[in-house]
Amino acid sequence: xxxxxxxxxxxxxxxxxxxxxxxxxxxxxxxxxxxxxxxxxxxxxxxxxxxxxxxxxxxxxxxxxxxxxxxxxxxxxxxxxxxxxxxxxxxxxxxxxxxxxxxxxxxxxxxxxxxxxxxxxxxxxxxxxxxxxxxxxxxxxxxxxxxxxxxxxxxxxxxxxxxxxxxxxxxxxxxxxxxxxxxxxxxxxxxxxxxxxxxxxxxxxxxxxxxxxxxxxxxxxxxxxxxxxxxxxxxxxxxxxxxxxxxxxxxxxxxxxxxxxxxxxxxxxxxxxxxxxxxxxxxxxxxxxxxxxxxxxxxxxxxxxxxxxxxxxxxxxxxxxxxxxxxxxxxxxxxxxxxxxxxxxxxxxxxxxxxxxxxxxxxxxxxxxxxxxxxxxxxxxxxxxxxxxxxxxxxxxxxxxxxxxxxxxxxxxxxxxxxxxxxxxxxxxxxxxxxxxxxxxxxxxxxxxxxxxxxxxxxxxxxxxxxxxxxxxxxxxxxxxxxxxxxxxxxxxxxxxxxxx
Amino acid sequence: xxxxxxxxxxxxxxxxxxxxxxxxxxxxxxxxxxxxxxxxxxxxxxxxxxxxxxxxxxxxxxxxxxxxxxxxxxxxxxxxxxxxxxxxxxxxxxxxxxxxxxxxxxxxxxxxxxxxxxxxxxxxxxxxxxxxxxxxxxxxxxxxxxxxxxxxxxxxxx
Numbered sequence: 224x225x226x227x228x229x230x231x232x233x234x235x236x237x238x239x240x241x242x243x244x245x246x247x248x249x250x251x252x253x254x255x256x257x258x259x260x261x262x263x264x265x266x267x268x269x270x271x272x273x274x275x276x277x278x279x280x281x282x283x284x285x286x287x288x289x290x291x292x293x294x295x296x297x298x299x300x301x302x303x304x305x306x307x308x309x310x311x312x313x314x315x316x317x318x319x320x321x322x323x324x325x326x327x328x329x330x331x332x333x334x335x336x337x338x339x340x341x342x343x344x345x346x347x348x349x350x351x352x353x354x355x356x357x358x359x360x361x362x363x364x365x366x367x368x369x370x371x372x373x374x375x376x377x378x379x380x381x382x383x384x385x386x387x388x389x390x391x392x393x394x395x396x397x398x399x400x401x402x403x404x405x406x407x408x409x410x411x412x413x414x415x416x417x418x419x420x421x422x423x424x425x426x427x428x429x430x431x432x433x434x435x436x437x438x439x440x441x442x443x444x445x446x447x448x449x450x451x452x453x454x455x456x457x458x459x460x461x462x463x464x465x466x467x468x469x470x471x472x473x474x475x476x477x478x479x480x481x482x483x484x485x486x487x488x489x490x491x492x493x494x495x496x497x498x499x500x501x502x503x504x505x506x507x508x509x510x511x512x513x514x515x516x517x518x519x520x521x522x523x524x525x526x527x528x529x530x531x532x533x534x535x536x537x538x539x540x541x542x543x544x545x546x547x548x549x550x551x552x553x554x555x556x557x558x559x560x561x562x563x564x565x566x567x568x569x570x571x572x573x574x575x576x577x578x579x580x581x582x583x584x585x586x587x588x589x590x591x592x593x594x595x596x597x598x599x600x601x602x603x604x605x606x607x608x609x610x611x612x613x614x615x616x617x618x619x620x621x622x623x624x625x626x627x628x629x630x631x632x633x634x635x636x637x638x639x640x641x642x643x644x645x646x647x648x649x650x651x652x653x654x655x656x657x658x659x660x661x662x663x664x665x666x667x668x669x670x671x672x673x674x675x676x677x678x679x680x681x682x683x684x685x686x687x688x689x690x691x692x693x694x695x696x697x698x699x700x701x702x703x704x705x706x707x708x709x710x711x712x713x714x715x716x717x718x719x720x721x722x723x724x
Numbered sequence: 725x726x727x728x729x730x731x732x733x734x735x736x737x738x739x740x741x742x743x744x745x746x747x748x749x750x751x752x753x754x755x756x757x758x759x760x761x762x763x764x765x766x767x768x769x770x771x772x773x774x775x776x777x778x779x780x781x782x783x784x785x786x787x788x789x790x791x792x793x794x795x796x797x798x799x800x801x802x803x804x805x806x807x808x809x810x811x812x813x814x815x816x817x818x819x820x821x822x823x824x825x826x827x828x829x830x831x832x833x834x835x836x837x838x839x840x841x842x843x844x845x846x847x848x849x850x851x852x853x854x855x856x857x858x859x860x861x862x863x864x865x866x867x868x869x870x871x872x873x874x875x876x877x878x879x880x881x882x
Contacts, residue, residue, distance in 0.1 A: 277866035390778050394736060397771045401743060401764065408750070408760035415760055416746060439811075446807060447800030611839025612849065615831055618807070619853045622814055622827070627867045635815035639808060646804075650794060651732055669763045677757035 226352050229578045236281060236579030237586055245282040246587045247594075249289025254595060256290065257297020258602045262617050264294040265549040265659065266438030269430045270620050272557050273627035280561035281576045287557050288580060289587040291550050292344055292533045295493070296591050299336045299526055300602050303329050312493040312529035315501045319514065319521030326517050330461040334596055335519055336526035339475045341592040343531030346479040347486060348584040351538045355581065358542035359567035367674035368685055372695035374668045377489045377545040379699045382657050389703070391653045399658035402427055403665025410673060422633040429556050429662055431625040431638040436655050437549065438621050439642025442614055444649060461596055463519075471523035477503050478527030485528075486535025489547040489660075493532035497525035534584055540565050541577065544667075549659040556663055725789045729782050736775035743768030806838060822872030822882045828854035 236242065256267035268287050275283035298313035303320035316336070323332040365373065382392040405416045406426030417423040463471070478500045485496045504524040505511045514521050536547040537554075544566025546552035558565045569577045595602075625638040645655060661668075679685035686692050743764055751759030781787035795801060814830045821829075831850035835841045841849075861867040872878050 273867065274861075274865050390774050390781065394771060394774045394778070397767050397774065400767050401739075401771070404764045404767070411751065411754075411760045413750060413760050415750060415764060416743075443804050443807065446803040447796030609839070609841065611835065611841050612845070615834035615839055615849070616853065618811070618834055619827060619831055619857075622811070622830070623857065623861075623869075626818065626823075626869070627861075630868065630870070632815045632818040635811065635818065639811040639815065642811075643808060651729060652789070672763065673758050681753070681757060 226356055229356070229574070230352050230582055232575065233578030233580075233582030236575050237285065237582040241279070242282050242285050242579065242583060243586065245278075245286040246289045246583050247590055249286035250293040250587050250590045250594065252286075253290035253293020253295075254297035254300075254591065254598075254602065255605065257294035258300055258605055259297075259613060259617075263437055263441065263550075264291055265553050266434050266441070266621075267294065268550055268553040268557070269433040270438070270624035272430055272553070272560060273624055275557065276560075276627075280558075280563060281579050283561060284554070284557060284563075284576070284580050285583040285587075287554050288537065288584065289590075291554060292530060292584070292587060293591055294550075295344075295526075295530045295533050296337065296340055296595050297602070298529075299340070300333065300595075300599060301606065303332045303336070303522070304603060305606065312497050312532070313526075314494060315497050315525045316522055318501070319516070319518045322515065322517035323519070323522065328517065330599075331463045331467055332519070332522045333599060334461040335463055335467060335471050335523050337592055337595050339471065339478060339523045339527035340530035341588050342475050343479045343482050343527035343529075344534045344588040344591075345585060347483040347531045347534035347538075348581065348588070350483050350535065351541065351581055351584070354538055355542055355570060355577075358538070359570045362543050362567035363571070365567075365691075366689070367671040367678070368689045368692045369695070371668060371671035371675055372686060372689075372692040372699070373543065374545065374664055374671065376695045376699045376702070377539070377543075377547075378657070378661055378664060378668075379702045380489045380491075381547075381660055382703075388652070391651075392657050395648070395653050395655065396657040396661045399661030400665040400668070402432065402658070403662050404669075409666065409670065422631065425629075427637060428625075428628050428634055429553075429659075430628045431634040432641045432662060433549070433553055433556075433659055434621050434624055435638040435641025435643075436645035436648075436658060438617065439638060440645030440649055440655075442617060443642060443646040445610075445614070461599075467519050470519050473507070474500075474504050474520040474524035475527045477507070478524040479531045482528035482531025482533075483535035486532040486547065487538055489539060489545055491532075492548065492656075493529040493536070496532035497529040500524040500528035530588075534588075537584075541569065541581070542567065544569075546660060546663060549656045552659045552663045559663075725791055725794055726782065728794045729789050730779065733775050733779040733782065737772055737779070740768045740772030740775060743771065803838060807834075810834065819870055819873055821874070822877055823869035824854045824858050824882050825872065825877065826854075827857070 237246070252267070252271065253264070256262055256264060268290055271287065271290065275286065295312060298308055299316055299320070302308045302313040302316040303324050306317050306321040308314045308317055320332045320336070323329060378396055382389065382396045405423055407413070407424055408415050414424055481500045481503060482493070482496045485491045485499065486493070501521060501524060504520040505514050508514065508518070508520060536551055539545045539547050540551050540555060544564065546555045555565055563569060563573060563576070621638060622635055625634040626632060628634055648655060675685055686696060747761040747765035747768060750761030750764070752761045752765060753759050782789070796804065810830055810833050814826055817826045828850045831853045832846055835846035835849055836843060858869050861869055872882050
């Protein structure tokens with residue numbers, strides 16, 4: 224009952240004209256980013272953060288979260304019409320979605336995907352509504368010892384599941400933590416790793432780093448490829464037949480459950496959710512051999528799962544303050560830049576904002592459902608814009624976004640340097656998701672470790688005195704050590720995909 | 725490819741060595757708990773250990789990277805180098821020439837020379853992306869973009 228009352232209070236915040244506008248703008252921009260090649264949700268969200276500085280924090284967070292789940296809708300359009308996934312999570316949609324398009328059923332594939340995405344997203348939001356209260360109350364009991372152990376578990380999960388090599392993921396995690404160390408030490412006030420550069424005394428801005436690693440690096444990677452001319456499949460009627468509805472209903476239910484459950488676990492990407500939903504559909508089908516030939520379940524299941532995952536992945540952020548993916552880490556950064564700390568205290572100190580943003584998820588999903596189907600023609604036109612123009616415009620936004628964080632041209636140089644680093648790391652097959660997560664969580668981790676050791680006067684045994692911390696540490700050890708077993712490594716390869724960046 | 729991976733592992737090891745050395749220069753431990761160097765020192769140790777494991781993995785048949793080109797072909801290399809150079813120049817010229825002129829030049833270069841777009845299209849997009857963005861961001865989003873530090877350009881509103 225309390226959850227429903229809180230949600231109603233949230234709707235009173237989310238339904239103000241300004242916040243509705245923010246949800247609308249975020250949804251549209253998210254779909255655009257999902258449609259466009261060469262820019263992912265992490266870089267897209269990072270580019271927009273500077274534009275929100277003068278905004279009210281509630282509106283700003285509503286816009287950025289709407290952008291995040293909006294990208295999932297956009298990615299479907301290119302998968303179905305072009306056989307090119309706009310986002311990594313939509314890769315599996317190409318298998319049956321494009322086949323449906325070739326059979327003249329693109330409209331049906333897109334409308335079923337949109338309805339599935341809406342149901343999946345709404346289901347995950349309802350889970351968030353009911354989980355938020357109990358989980359955040361539980362998290363409020365955490366001291367620095369439990370918090371450090373939880374952060375360690377969250378980061379380990381991400382590193383354990385990101386990419387194919389645990390060693391490379393760990394190296395990237397440490398790289399992110401090292402970047403977080405640059406600047407002035409928070410307790411002693413001494414400069415660390417600043418190389419005598421004045422601009423580094425406040426640390427390296429995470430926005431230029433993310434824009435470099437995820438935005439510029441991808442554009443540089445595309446610069447060496449000759450992108451194929453886009454051949455669009457023809458659009459058809461959007462209305463599914465009764466048989467289509469019957470076939471997709473089960474897939475949407477399964478996709479909602481799979482996506483929401485996997486979204487809760489940091490490190491599991493939404494491409495893994497859509498992949499597992501696709502496998503679940505094949506397994507539950509009487510005709511698994513027909514998958515890949517234009518089965519509607521092959522579109523409905525994965526598309527529902529990736530949207531449920533996107534909304535479900537916000538549950539750990541809102542309740543525990545732990546981001547589950549790079550884009551959510553960017554959203555967490557936006558919270559911090561507006562002076563808010565996501566996690567259990569958010570519900571206690573800023574209930575109107577927390578519940579307003581949660582209520583906006585329902586509104587944003589309705590907006591995306593209503594807007595996207597009639598606007599498919601417009602998105603198709605966007606896809607016809609030559610890549611040379613898109614690339615220049617995205618670069619312009621990268622410059623603008625980097626500069627406006629602290630009105631400093633130095634940040635453009637930082638973005639460029641990290642673009643080159645990101646490009647080289649991609650070539651060396653390093654997963655980049657751990658860098659962003661540890662970059663954002665690094666200062667919190669260091670602070671809670673220091674506080675814990677100060678309480679115990681330097682004794683690490685304090686971590687063994689809290690039963691909860693022991694549970695988290697044992698789970699961390701399992702996550703880090705299990706991949707060395709061959710059996711687990713095989714199953715890990717099955718669920719780790721390209722991270723959605 | 726193998727050589728590039730091996731060199732990268734060595735570079736990571738060098739970076740970890742630097743981190744440990746720099747952290748050692750800072751205070752490692754204080755009477756009330758860990759100092760500024762404690763956390764970075766252990767990060768350096770972990771990074772060094774991981775880099776060493778990676779290097780060892782590379783020497784085993786199962787750990788060898790797939791063969792292929794690391795760097796792109798000549799055209800790709802030029803494209804990438806030109807993009808990076810344009811970004812660095814933009815960062816260096818932004819305060820001197822102001823946002824509007826610098827962004828106009830950047831976009832013209834990207835559209836006309838790298839993107840091979842028609843001149844009229846390049847001019848229109850560059851004008852919108854520079855002058856248009858300057859006014860929209862300043863007026864509606866309260867994001868102040870820089871004017872030129874050269875008095876002549878500044879007087880012209882650039």
